[in-house]
Amino acid sequence: MPETEQSGSQRVLFSESQRFTQWWVWVIVLGVAALNWWGFIEQILLSKPFGDNPAPDWMLLLFTALFGIGLPWLMAACRLETAVTPEGVIVRFVPFHLRPRIIPHQGIREFAARRYNPLLEYGGWGLRMGRGGQALNASGNEGVQLVFANGRRLLIGSQRAGEFAAAIAEAQSSTKGGG
Numbered sequence: 001m002p003e004t005e006q007s008g009s010q011r012v013l014f015s016e017s018q019r020f021t022q023w024w025v026w027v028i029v030l031g032v033a034a035l036n037w038w039g040f041i042e043q044i045l046l047s048k049p050f051g052d053n054p055a056p057d058w059m060l061l062l063f064t065a066l067f068g069i070g071l072p073w074l075m076a077a078c079r080l081e082t083a084v085t086p087e088g089v090i091v092r093f094v095p096f097h098l099r100p101r102i103i104p105h106q107g108i109r110e111f112a113a114r115r116y117n118p119l120l121e122y123g124g125w126g127l128r129m130g131r132g133g134q135a136l137n138a139s140g141n142e143g144v145q146l147v148f149a150n151g152r153r154l155l156i157g158s159q160r161a162g163e164f165a166a167a168i169a170e171a172q173s174s175t176k177g178g179g
Helices: 023-045 057-077 118-122 161-176
Strands: 014-018 079-084 088-094 101-104 108-115 126-130 133-137 142-148 153-157
Touching: 014 161, 023 057, 079 153, 079 161, 108 161, 118 126, 118 133, 118 153, 142 161
Parallel strands: 133 153
Antiparallel strands: 014 079, 079 088, 088 101, 108 142, 126 133, 142 153
């Protein structure tokens, strides 16, 4: 569950944490990292210029730090945390959101679990904007579409979209029922 400043009595109706699991994304990331490490080993450790027009050593060190270490670390650290409590829907895309975003149930006009096409509708996975509004997704093609009172839309990806939507319905009905 996302870290929140909650009282000990805050009940969690739904909680999920997702990571990027697309194999082809990892092939690209690890391929880029391997290429950087190969250049580092060749040029820095073995003192052989890497390529026909080798980069200066400082640039190769910088690229190895960014793409050989930083990019794989970032991909491994990324996760989408989602929770539903009586207070609202809580989302956090680690490490980009330093604090969880709490969406009060009163601000959600409508919601529905749905299938979607991440590439066609939002241009992929992550923190995305598309024709249908904003999306926060890490993997898969299911989520819960929220529509706010002002008409804005947010799709939150989920491997358990039906449970996620049911938890929102439960929280909203208990909020409206005064409980």
